[in-house]
Amino acid sequence: MLYTSFLSGIALLPLLSSLASAETACNNSPSLCSKPYNNITHLGAHDSPFLRDQSTDFSESGNQYYNSTVQLDAGVRLLTAQVHKSNSTSGDAEWHLCHSSCSLLDAGTLESWLSSIKTWLDANKNDVVTVLLVNSDDASASDLGPSFKDSGISDYAYTPASSSTPPTTWPTLESLISNNTRLITFVASLTPDTAYPYLMDEFTFVFESAFENTSPSNFTNCQPNRPSSVENQPSEAIDSGRMFLMNHFLDSSELFGIETPNEDAANVTNAQTGTGSLGAQMEVCDKLYGSEPTFVLVDFFNVGPAISSVDKANGVTDAVGRMVVSTAKVEDSGNWGVRAGGRGSVGAVVVAMVVAVCFGGGL
Ligand SMILES: *[C@@H]1O[C@H](CO)[C@@H](O)[C@H](O)[C@H]1NC(C)=O
Ligand SMILES: *[C@@H]1O[C@H](CO)[C@@H](O)[C@H](O)[C@H]1NC(C)=O
Ligand SMILES: *[C@@H]1O[C@H](CO)[C@@H](O)[C@H](O)[C@H]1NC(C)=O
Ligand SMILES: *[C@@H]1O[C@H](CO)[C@@H](O)[C@H](O)[C@H]1NC(C)=O
Ligand SMILES: *[C@@H]1O[C@H](CO)[C@@H](O)[C@H](O)[C@H]1NC(C)=O
Ligand SMILES: *[C@@H]1O[C@H](CO)[C@@H](O)[C@H](O)[C@H]1NC(C)=O
Secondary structure, eight states: OHHHHHHHHHHHHHHHHHHHHHHTOBTTBGGGTTSBGGGSOEEEETTTTOBOSGGGTSOTTOOBSSOHHHHHHTTOOEEEEEEEEEEOTTSSEEEEEESSSTTTOEEEEHHHHHHHHHHHHHHOTTOOEEEEEEETTOOOHHHHHHHHHHHTGGGGBOOOSOSSSOOSSOOBHHHHHHTTOOEEEEEESOOOOTTSTTOEEHHHHEEEOOOOOOSGGGGGOOOOOBSGGGTTOHHHHHHTTOEEEEEOOOEEOOGGGOOEEOOTTHHHHTSSSSTTOHHHHHHHHHHHHSSOOSEEEESSTTTTTTHHHHHHHHTOOOOOSOOOOOOSOOOOOSOOOOOTTSSOOHHHHHHHHHHHHHTGGGO
16 A cells, blocks of 8 residues: 555656646746736737638738637737627528628637637636627627537636626636636627626726727827727726726728738837837836736737737746747748648648748748
């Protein structure tokens, strides 16, 4: 008895110590575990599932080069999307993630996207992720709730103490992690429903800066824009207890009023310094509000890389467990051969993309 337990104790030691060191990091850093959720700057991928890659034939409506799973692997902790009512073949309404309109870019069902995030949460037990849905077709909580239940992700959903008043302080990451309530969900906008108490109305808990930015000079402005009750009133916005979401993605002005993500400027937009950069706008906002934004939302998150400004705001220099993704723009270089289904691991795909970018169309 004693002998066997002694032996198994020895065998377990290395395993336990590696688990212990992995478990001390929350959202990629040990220094974040004891911080309240709202005292951390979370990097957000704007329109997370709307991809500009092979799967969409490099659609101009795409906001990101890499899918939501890769975004999370690389340190993104806020994922936003638009939810639209779509018609299934059976004629019943189906909730899809679409960019502006389902005929422009349809990224599939809400449920299937939530399943992919649930799978990621299953595998990453020390991470807290936020989902923000733009409610384009005025869905009710009972329209959206079933996708949360059926994907299984509702098992991780955090429920606020009140659905109508922001808390004075949010739980720390470690308490969200130990309670296994590691998914925070906002919908813009939504009437709260006790049947799905974890679906929070965004503008009850969050205020945002302007989001329709077409000039780098727009990013010198950090004034509250939504909800209208605090528009251009920074002290009212902060005193209301809402968290600040800084929109930092640039659109190109296009003919016919359709705006598309400005890919060419992304290396400037997502940089740490310079006119119109992420780092520069965060500084302006920090001065205005006396604290860093809780959320920053960017297109093409890997470019910059945007995570550098977020790490700086969080004082994080010891990030662990992040996938390294190329900071390059991803272009259709012809036959670089990484269509889904072909090439095994994410690592291989990322390397192939870097190679493709370096050698232009020559591969
Ligand atoms: C769904 O069908 C209705 C009625 O046919 C139509 O008006 C609507 O545009 C369709 N919606 C989508 C997203 O295709
Ligand atoms: C964790 O769960 C306990 C028991 O349900 C609850 O009292 C506590 O408020 C929860 N903490 C957080 C941070 O949600
Ligand atoms: C952005 O800047 C342009 C050019 O100065 C201006 O026309 C536009 O109104 C600004 N947009 C916002 C949201 O401030
Ligand atoms: C951004 O990329 C362009 C080429 O697309 C390059 O000319 C410029 O120097 C880059 N700027 C920064 C800040 O990296
Ligand atoms: C967190 O708190 C520190 C210390 O008060 C502050 O400097 C920082 O800006 C805060 N960050 C956020 C996101 O609130
Ligand atoms: C996301 O992209 C990676 C790399 O291309 C791929 O391996 C993975 O299957 C994708 N995940 C989903 C849920 O599509």
